Amino acid sequence: MAYYKQTGYKTESEMKKEGMNDVERAKQRELNFTVRLEHYAKTNRIQFRKLVEQWAEARDFDCENPPTNESTMRMLHMLKLARENGILSSTIGEFSRAEITLKEHFPHFISPAAVPFNREEANKSCIAALKARVAKREKKEAAMLARATGKVAAAEKRAADRAAWDLAVRTERAEIEHKTAIARKAMGVLKNEENPASIRQMISQWEHDMYVALYVKRI
Numbered sequence: 001m002a003y004y005k006q007t008g009y010k011t012e013s014e015m016k017k018e019g020m021n022d023v024e025r026a027k028q029r030e031l032n033f034t035v036r037l038e039h040y041a042k043t044n045r046i047q048f049r050k051l052v053e054q055w056a057e058a059r060d061f062d063c064e065n066p067p068t069n070e071s072t073m074r075m076l077h078m079l080k081l082a083r084e085n086g087i088l089s090s091t092i093g094e095f096s097r098a099e100i101t102l103k104e105h106f107p108h109f110i111s112p113a114a115v116p117f118n119r120e121e122a123n124k125s126c127i128a129a130l131k132a133r134v135a136k137r138e139k140k141e142a143a144m145l146a147r148a149t150g151k152v153a154a155a156e157k158r159a160a161d162r163a164a165w166d167l168a169v170r171t172e173r174a175e176i177e178h179k180t181a182i183a184r185k186a187m188g189v190l191k192n193e194e195n196p197a198s199i200r201q202m203i204s205q206w207e208h209d210m211y212v213a214l215y216v217k218r219i
Contacts, residue, residue, distance in 0.1 A: 009032050010032065037081060041085045045085070049089045049092075055078070056091050061091075061094060063095070065101075066101055072102070075098065076099065076113040078092075079092065080112060080113040085121050086119060086122030086125065087122070120204060123205075126212065127208065130211070130215035130216070134218045138161070138218070142157070142158060165214070169210075172214070176206045176207065179202075179206065183199050183202060
């Protein structure tokens with residue numbers, strides 16, 4: 001669902017139709033910004049980063065002298081959304097430093113952005129970006145090969161590349177299974193017991209590292 005169809009969002013024409021005054025429109029635009037932020041944090045990381053950067057640039061944001069008014073809560077809300085969805089950028093890094101500055105200036109300050117960083121979502125985004133980059137390059141190469149040597153040769157190369165990929169994945173997964181067995185033994189996990197959270201986290205990171213390495217080889 002598009003952000004403008006989300007509950008609470010109102011277009012300029014809708015605000016005009018409802019006869020909102022300037023104060024009411026200003027509040028509605030702030031709400032609209034929040035709706036867009038929360039929507040893009042989950043659906044479009046590029047647009048989320050763009051909104052964050054535009055907000056910071058408009059206010060000449062300085063992490064060493066962060067705002068201490070309503071802008072503070074807006075900044076921390078954006079930081080919280082970024083952490084929850086595993087989104088990183090230089091501006092978000094500035095927000096993190098501003099959060100530290102606020103804690104130093106106000107010892108009893110409890111940040112609403114103090115949530116764990118979603119490493120799993122960050123890893124997924126990284127893999128998706130690499131996969132798209134590889135697919136684009138290989139599609140272009142396949143088209144060039146098809147023109148140069150014919151469609152049959154191009155199809156044979158794609159099949160060979162796919163077989164090599166499948167073999168590499170099986171080999172790496174076997175290595176992950178071996179490392180998992182070692183970790184289970186070291187932690188005293190019984191044969192029929194499920195992997196504890198710590199091992200599941202290690203497996204997730206191993207799989208991420210595996211795909212990054214394999215895709216990088218294809219770039």
